[in-house]
Amino acid sequence: MAALSFRNVIKRYGKGPKANQVIHGVSAEVKDGEFVVIVGPSGCGKSTLLRMVAGLEEISAGEIAIGARVVNDLEPAQRDIAMVFQNYALYPHMSNFDNMAYGLKIAKVPKEEIRARVDKAAKILELGHLLERKPRELSGGQRQRVAMGRAIVRQPQVFLFDEPLSNLDAKLRAQTRLEIQKLHRELGITSLFVTHDQVEAMTLAQRIIVMNAGVMDQFGTPEEVYNRPATTFVASFIGSPPMNLLRNAPGVRPGQILGIRPEHLTLDDSGWSVNVEQVELLGAERLIYGRVGDEQIIMRADESQGAPAVGATVRMAARPDRLHWFDAGSGKRVE
Numbered sequence: 001m002a003a004l005s006f007r008n009v010i011k012r013y014g015k016g017p018k019a020n021q022v023i024h025g026v027s028a029e030v031k032d033g034e035f036v037v038i039v040g041p042s043g044c045g046k047s048t049l050l051r052m053v054a055g056l057e058e059i060s061a062g063e064i065a066i067g068a069r070v071v072n073d074l075e076p077a078q079r080d081i082a083m084v085f086q087n088y089a090l091y092p093h094m095s096n097f098d099n100m101a102y103g104l105k106i107a108k109v110p111k112e113e114i115r116a117r118v119d120k121a122a123k124i125l126e127l128g129h130l131l132e133r134k135p136r137e138l139s140g141g142q143r144q145r146v147a148m149g150r151a152i153v154r155q156p157q158v159f160l161f162d163e164p165l166s167n168l169d170a171k172l173r174a175q176t177r178l179e180i181q182k183l184h185r186e187l188g189i190t191s192l193f194v195t196h197d198q199v200e201a202m203t204l205a206q207r208i209i210v211m212n213a214g215v216m217d218q219f220g221t222p223e224e225v226y227n228r229p230a231t232t233f234v235a236s237f238i239g240s241p242p243m244n245l246l247r248n249a250p251g252v253r254p255g256q257i258l259g260i261r262p263e264h265l266t267l268d269d270s271g272w273s274v275n276v277e278q279v280e281l282l283g284a285e286r287l288i289y290g291r292v293g294d295e296q297i298i299m300r301a302d303e304s305q306g307a308p309a310v311g312a313t314v315r316m317a318a319r320p321d322r323l324h325w326f327d328a329g330s331g332k333r334v335e
């Protein structure tokens with residue numbers, strides 16, 4: 001196991017004046033044994049960051065270190081990492097056992113040791129009875145577990161996961177998420193996990209890196225990212241429905257943005273006047289969509305608050321201890 005350091009990492013695709021810089025100086029220290037999720041919308045650079053750790057992309061400037069070793073110039077095979085991909089990348093003609101054993105065979109690990117390591121991984125992943133089958137004879141979730149098994153047997157310093165759950169249906173995704181958590185508890189291997197899914201990020205991560213167009217906007221625990229978003233981008237990316245960001249509401253001065261999560265609004269006679277445009281019933285909760293002046297506002301209400309009629313005018317107030325203030329120019333949180 002090892003810590004993982006990003007030191008002012010930059011990535012450009014292409015050379016010369018046509019070069020396209022996509023990672024703009026990322027610095028972060030992932031602790032030994034930590035599970036860190038990199039999250040952000042499509043194109044923000046999360047896969048590029050992961051692929052630079054893996055050695056599948058060159059690092060244009062800066063350093064990546066695994067433990068005490070700077071890995072910039074090391075081949076992927078020398079980096080002591082194992083990667084789990086979205087599309088499993090299993091060999092279809094090999095049994096699941098051979099798929100899991102393949103990397104060890106190449107590395108000339110003795111046969112008995114291969115058997116022992118594969119059996120141990122299969123036990124952790126509950127794959128024991130499926131080892132003699134081929135990948136096509138498994139479900140998507142089972143295939144993903146074989147892919148994880150192949151990574152585990154290598155006993156790497158660092159696990160890299162590139163959207164490994166995105167091909168699974170919702171139920172299997174939730175189940176595999178639990179398995180990955182269990183795996184991390186048992187093995188304690190430093191892990192970097194890329195996803196565009198904020199729920200996955202919030203539930204899996206010990207800490208989250210939120211990427212915004214090649215810049216790391218925040219690196220913090222799920223609680224920090226949710227309760228103290230560093231920028232308006234983080235505030236609107238994490239949380240569903242997103243945080244309300246108001247520029248023109250009464251009480252907001254020019255140059256400021258006021259952030260309020262939908263669950264921190266209440267119907268209260270002292271609040272803003274809001275025209276209700278839509279009400280969505282979500283089981284025990286309802287979402288009330290409305291307008292305060294020319295801005296949209298969303299409130300999450302429980303049953304006790306009743307449901308206003310569409311077209312009605314209500315008053316909404318924010319919990320004063322749950323206000324977030326941002327600078328309108330930079331989008332950064334103002335303390």
Ligand SMILES: Nc1ncnc2c1ncn2[C@@H]1O[C@H](COP(=O)(O)OP(=O)(O)OP(=O)(O)O)[C@@H](O)[C@H]1O
Nearest residue numbers: 013020022040041042043044045046047048049196
């Ligand atoms: N080989 C390449 N050549 C040129 N540009 C690239 C290359 N690979 C990625 N990019 C660009 O780099 C940026 C970051 O891409 P990257 O794949 O890291 O994003 P991502 O956050 O992982 O997105 P997604 O969730 O869609 O996979 C994008 O603008 C992309 O177009």
